[in-house]
């Protein structure tokens with residue numbers, strides 16, 4: 001949970017010599033830093049919106065080197081030690097060594113200075129664009145924590161169409177975040193941010209909670225057959241200790257039938273296949289099938305298919321997009337379908353936007369289609385009422 005503090009002009013945020021328990025980001029107002037050495041008082045200047053204070057002590061644990069006092073009414077956001085350390089530890093080891101050595105050098109220098117020497121402020125005004133984007137990230141991360149606590153992330157459901165049966169067979173859960181004053185933030189942006197820290201774990205649990213609740217409501221409402229819902233998981237989430245067991249336990253506790261909950265592996269850096277394979281085997285034994293997401297682009301490659309077992313392969317939307325303008329793309333879709341079928345996996349083609357594409361996929365023996373033709377991600381209500389499925393089936397031209 002993120003901590004915000006509001007101070008009146010004149011209030012002290014922390015005092016010189018206090019332990020460094022967190023750093024602060026100024027959201028509004030101005031804070032002055034003043035240090036006292038012997039009889040000499042040094043004013044380090046005012047910090048305003050978007051500036052950081054107290055970050056050095058956060059990294060090396062040294063006490064506060066100055067007193068921070070609000071000079072106008074202020075709003076500040078705390079940055080916990082873990083937020084910094086997690087990033088430092090996951091960073092390049094060379095960079096880590098550099099940061100350590102720089103810090104030691106600064107602290108060492110300060111220790112050798114005569115008591116009266118003015119200390120440079122540890123907190124610098126920030127107009128470097130890369131540092132700016134770091135501060136934006138810190139802010140975004142805190143806002144994401146708030147959204148999780150307040151329950152304001154929305155989960156939407158994009159229909160997945162069974163081409164042969166001509167019906168909507170399931171949905172993919174896609175998370176949406178409407179940020180006050182900024183509008184909707186693309187999951188492409190904030191999922192990556194969440195993945196850089198352990199925030200991806202609570203985000204995943206949040207989505208899973210919503211999805212299980214929707215599946216239960218559909219089942220209690222007598223939906224027959226019960227549509228399936230696929231949840232996106234990054235490799236990081238998948239191998240998070242206890243995660244797989246927890247997903248399985250949740251499916252069992254709610255007595256979801258096998259196959260109702262599906263897992264899409266979206267990521268990327270599956271460096272070590274052994275733990276991923278073990279987790280997948282555990283989930284599969286308990287009726288949770290896997291799809292390999294975005295196949296054919298980025299990190300979603302043949303090595304994954306060779307090392308791991310997937311029930312479904314999702315062909316990246318780039319292929320559907322270029323099916324008709326590039327004969328090579330068409331050939332590649334044919335080849336991917338043949339390969340998937342040889343591996344006994346079913347194919348879901350993403351990004352289907354026209355009936356022409358759908359007709360061609362039917363000829364190729366692709367099992368499922370997903371895309372704006374069938375429908376965009378719909379709110380829970382439209383899934384529960386069956387409206388999202390009916391609209392999708394009508395648009396596909398059953």
Ligand code: C2E
Pocket residue numbers: 158173174175186187188191204207232233234266293294317350351352353370371372373377
């Ligand atoms: P994805 O899993 O590949 O999801 C499909 C994305 O393509 C979605 O974007 C969807 O809105 C978009 N899309 C679907 N059909 C069409 C189409 O016909 N045409 C076009 N142009 N686009 C289409 P979205 O919702 O912005 O999601 C972006 C990515 O964020 C997802 O890519 C997924 O990797 C990730 N994501 C979303 N929700 C979650 C989540 O709960 N957990 C995790 N770990 N990742 C998530």
Ligand code: CA
Pocket residue numbers: 172232264266293
């Ligand atoms: Ca996906």
Ligand code: CA
Pocket residue numbers: 293294314316350
């Ligand atoms: Ca995808």
